[in-house]
Amino acid sequence: MDTNVGPDEMLIHLGPQHVAQPGPFRLNVKVKGETVQDSEVEIGFIHKGIEKILENKTYLQGIPVVDRACYLAALTNEEAFVGCVEKLAGVEPTERSQYIRVIVEELSRIQSHLLGYAEYASFLGFVSMFMYPIAVREKVLELLEMTTGARITHSYLRFGGVRDDLPEGFEAKCKETFDYVRKGVEEWGELMKTDMIYRERAVGVGVLTPDIASDLGVSGPPLRATGVAFDIRKDDPYLVYDDLDFKVCTETAGDIDARIWVRIAEIYESMYIVEQALDQMPSGPLFPENLPYDRRSPVMRVPKGEVFYRVEDPRGEMGFYMISDGSDKPYRVKIRGPVYPTMQALPPLIKGTQLADVVAIAGSMDACTSEADR
Amino acid sequence: MDAEKIIDSLSSKFPEAISDTTTESERRISAYADADSIVEVCQYLKEELEFGHLCSETAVDLIQKNEIDVVYHIGSYDHPVVLTLKARLPRDNPQIESVVPVYWNANWYERETYELFGVQYKNHPDLRNLVLPDELLGDWPLRKDYEGFPQNTAKNLV
Numbered sequence: 001m002d003t004n005v006g007p008d009e010m011l012i013h014l015g016p017q018h019v020a021q022p023g024p025f026r027l028n029v030k031v032k033g034e035t036v037q038d039s040e041v042e043i044g045f046i047h048k049g050i051e052k053i054l055e056n057k058t059y060l061q062g063i064p065v066v067d068r069a070c071y072l073a074a075l076t077n078e079e080a081f082v083g084c085v086e087k088l089a090g091v092e093p094t095e096r097s098q099y100i101r102v103i104v105e106e107l108s109r110i111q112s113h114l115l116g117y118a119e120y121a122s123f124l125g126f127v128s129m130f131m132y133p134i135a136v137r138e139k140v141l142e143l144l145e146m147t148t149g150a151r152i153t154h155s156y157l158r159f160g161g162v163r164d165d166l167p168e169g170f171e172a173k174c175k176e177t178f179d180y181v182r183k184g185v186e187e188w189g190e191l192m193k194t195d196m197i198y199r200e201r202a203v204g205v206g207v208l209t210p211d212i213a214s215d216l217g218v219s220g221p222p223l224r225a226t227g228v229a230f231d232i233r234k235d236d237p238y239l240v241y242d243d244l245d246f247k248v249c250t251e252t253a254g255d256i257d258a259r260i261w262v263r264i265a266e267i268y269e270s271m272y273i274v275e276q277a278l279d280q281m282p283s284g285p286l287f288p289e290n291l292p293y294d295r296r297s298p299v300m301r302v303p304k305g306e307v308f309y310r311v312e313d314p315r316g317e318m319g320f321y322m323i324s325d326g327s328d329k330p331y332r333v334k335i336r337g338p339v340y341p342t343m344q345a346l347p348p349l350i351k352g353t354q355l356a357d358v359v360a361i362a363g364s365m366d367a368c369t370s371e372a373d374r
Numbered sequence: 375m376d377a378e379k380i381i382d383s384l385s386s387k388f389p390e391a392i393s394d395t396t397t398e399s400e401r402r403i404s405a406y407a408d409a410d411s412i413v414e415v416c417q418y419l420k421e422e423l424e425f426g427h428l429c430s431e432t433a434v435d436l437i438q439k440n441e442i443d444v445v446y447h448i449g450s451y452d453h454p455v456v457l458t459l460k461a462r463l464p465r466d467n468p469q470i471e472s473v474v475p476v477y478w479n480a481n482w483y484e485r486e487t488y489e490l491f492g493v494q495y496k497n498h499p500d501l502r503n504l505v506l507p508d509e510l511l512g513d514w515p516l517r518k519d520y521e522g523f524p525q526n527t528a529k530n531l532v
Contacts, residue, residue, distance in 0.1 A: 044505035052516060214426055214451055217479030228451055236401060236454045308402065308447055308458055310429070319429055321447060321458075336430035336447065341479045373505065 001030065001040040001347075008032055014358065016045050023369030027346065027362070034354050039347040043373050050374045054333040058298045059085050059159070062330070067153040069335060070371030072115060075101075075108040075144075076313045078157040080335075083238060084322040085159050087307040089300075094288055097161035098239045099281040104147060104156060105311075106270040106277075110181065111140040112314035113221075113263040113270075116366035117188070120260065123363035124201055129188065136184040139177045146170065158295060161287040171278050178271045185267055192260065202256040206349055206361035209254055216348070217341035220316025221266065222365055224250045225258035232312040243280070246273050256364040263366070299328045313338050315366060339372040375453040377403050380423055387418055404458035409444075409470045412461055416446070416476040419459075424452045431473070431483035433491040435465070437518040442468045444493060448477075463493065472498035490516040 005011050015026035024045040030038045050069055054062050066081040067074040079101060086093065093101070114137040121129035141151045146167050148154035156163050192198055208218070210226040223230055231248040233241045249265035251258035293300040302324045310319035316338030325331040342365050349365075350358050381395045381403055391408035392415070398404065407415045419425035429447040436443060446459040461470055472495040473480045484495045485504040492514040495501055503511050514520060 044503075044507075047505045049515075215478050217428055217477070219427075230451045236456070306458075308429075308456055310456075317429065319447065321430065321432065321445065323434060332434045334430060334432040334445070340482060344479055344482050 001028065001038045003028075003030075005030060006032075009037065012355070016042070023373065025343070025369045025373070027358070029350075029355065029358060031355050034356070036350050036353050036355060036358060039350055039358075041343055041346055043343065043369065046370060046373045048370075048374055051333050051335060054330060056329065058328050059300055059302060059330065060296070060298050062333075063157065064153065064155045066335075067155060069337065069374045070313075070315075070339070070368045071152045072112045072368055073108065073313045073315065073318070073371070074153050075105045075156065076311050076318055078154070079105055079238075080309060080311045080313075080318050080320045081322075082157045082159055083309045083311065084307045084320045085302060087309055088302045088305050088322065088324050089159065089292065090303070091160045091291065092288065093161050093239075094285055095240065095282050096284045097286045099277045100162050100166060100286075101157060102239050102241065102244070103166070103274050103277050104144060104154075104162075106273045107140055107144055109270045109314045110267050111137050111144070113267050113366075114140065114181075116314075117260060117263060120360075120363045120366070123359050124198065126198075129191070132184060132188065136181055139180055143170070143174060143177055146173070158287075159293075159300070160291050160295075161285075165286060174274065174278065178275070181267065181271065185264055189264060192257075199257075201357070201360050202260065202364070204253075205256050205357050206353065206364060207253070207255045208345075208349060212348070213254070213345075216345040218316070218345050219341070220313065220338050221259055221262040222342060222345075223316065224248065225262045226254040227252040232310055232317055236310060238309075238311055240277075244273055244276050246276075256360060259364045259366075301326060301328050302330075310336070315339055315342065315368065315371070335374055337371045337374065339367045339369070342367045343369070343372050375424060375450075375455060377401065377455050380455060380457070381405065383423060384415070384418070387422075388415060391415060401454045402456055402458070404460070406460050406462065409461040409463055412444075412459075413471050413473055413476060415459070416448070416473045419448055419457065420476055424450045425457060427451055428473075428477035428480055428483075429456065431480055431487060433468075433487045433493050433516075435491060435517045437465070440465045442491060442493060444468075444470055444487070446473070467494075468492060469494045469496060471496050472501075474499055490514060492517070 009032045012029045016024040026042040028040045066077045069077050114133045118130045118133035145151050148156040208226050210228050213223050213226045229248040229250050249262050304326045306323040308321045319336035321334040323332040377400050385392050391411040394406040396404050425448045427449045429449045431446050434443045442463045444461045449456045487493050489503040489506050
């Protein structure tokens with residue numbers, strides 16, 4: 001962006017704190033009157049060096065580290081990392097543990113979408129609408145906590161399986177929680193259909209077209225809100241998603257409203273997936289019998305090779321590229337997160353819009369700076 | 375689109391530039407491309423083979439071979455095949471043409487690879503550091519011989 005401003009222009013720095021997304025980043029916006037002329041995103045405030053850290057940790061030690069790339073999607077980050085190592089080591093997780101993974105990852109998607117929705121509402125000034133989904137999200141976090149022992153950074157997946165089986169009473173508690181989630185989501189949905197302020201701020205604002213979204217490399221709900229039915233769970237399936245019946249949720253308008261509705265539809269779809277998985281789950285061991293290494297071995301050696309493995313994160317396509325040189329640590333790990341392209345897409349998306357809409361548009365993308373700044 | 379057909383099409387279109395092609399599975403293929411023809415290869419992939427989605431772009435420091443591999447993961451919104459395309463560069467002067475004219479979102483990936491590995495992207499629209507502070511530029515932290523950040527604060531305390 002050209003930072004020279006004309007006599008009737010102004011340069012406004014939004015951030016680095018609280019610019020409609022969790023985590024610090026700065027959005028420099030050039031405005032003429034109320035209209036955005038140009039903008040630039042600055043990141044790098046919390047660079048954690050996760051890729052370098054992973055190259056210096058053993059494979060097992062890497063699991064808690066990838067959790068922290070984005071704690072809202074800790075379980076899908078783990079899936080991408082653990083899946084890479086399994087592919088390199090030639091290990092196939094048992095069917096039961098694959099079902100359990102699907103269940104916890106879908107629960108993780110529900111809690112992430114609930115938080116995304118809550119935060120978006122708070123950016124518009126609906127403070128109560130922040131509180132209600134957060135209360136419901138707590139219930140989902142309780143389910144995850146009783147399974148994994150932690151609320152957000154779980155370290156639950158293991159190479160070839162999962163750390164523990166589902167706890168006693170999980171299914172009943174799950175049913176109770178889903179009733180609560182459905183009731184809440186239905187109520188807010190009604191509000192979104194009728195509230196004039198919400199409609200004015202969201203409908204027809206921040207429109208992404210399918211061509212531009214694909215060009216920008218966007219994935220996840222912002223892409224599906226433009227009508228492109230791209231979902232890694234269907235297009236490049238992993239775990240037992242092939243055996244489960246679910247649909248890819250899409251909208252066609254590509255605006256803020258469409259992005260929010262895609263997330264809401266995905267909450268319903270995720271609950272449906274969890275219910276099916278609980279019904280279909282076979283009994284059996286959590287780990288394969290011929291596991292080539294000890295389950296808790298910090299020094300497992302993985303054969304030479306390289307893998308690119310991707311999963312559907314709550315925010316889109318999360319992929320890990322891993323190279324093994326045969327030692328007990330990965331030689332190179334590259335994390336392809338979904339938020340990077342989403343944040344990169346902000347300047348073209350807000351160009352020409354009103355300054356007041358910038359926060360609403362940025363919030364509706366549900367990006368997690370921490371994940372981009374890994 | 376079928377993985378084998380993609381490899382065949384790519385190899386026959388660029389017989390000089392494409393080498394070491396492998397089919398790891400029906401959804402994962404890889405190939406090496408000549409660094410000088412990377413833009414034409416990407417153009418062909420995008421326009422003819424439906425590879426419209428650049429998943430990521432990064433580099434790998436192969437210190438023992440004295441090489442840096444630039445790695446592109448190119449996928450599609452239309453088919454499940456992901457191509458791992460690589461280009462070998464000399465470690466002491468890694469230079470390659472930018473693919474931003476083909477894949478718009480390569481912009482940040484190339485800026486990041488530049489500041490972390492020192493890969494110079496020719497004709498990149500805005501090649502400057504993205505996540506690191508200015509004083510770290512030139513350290514190339516993700517190279518294998520990087521010894522660590524000069525801890526200015528800690529030094530002051532000593």
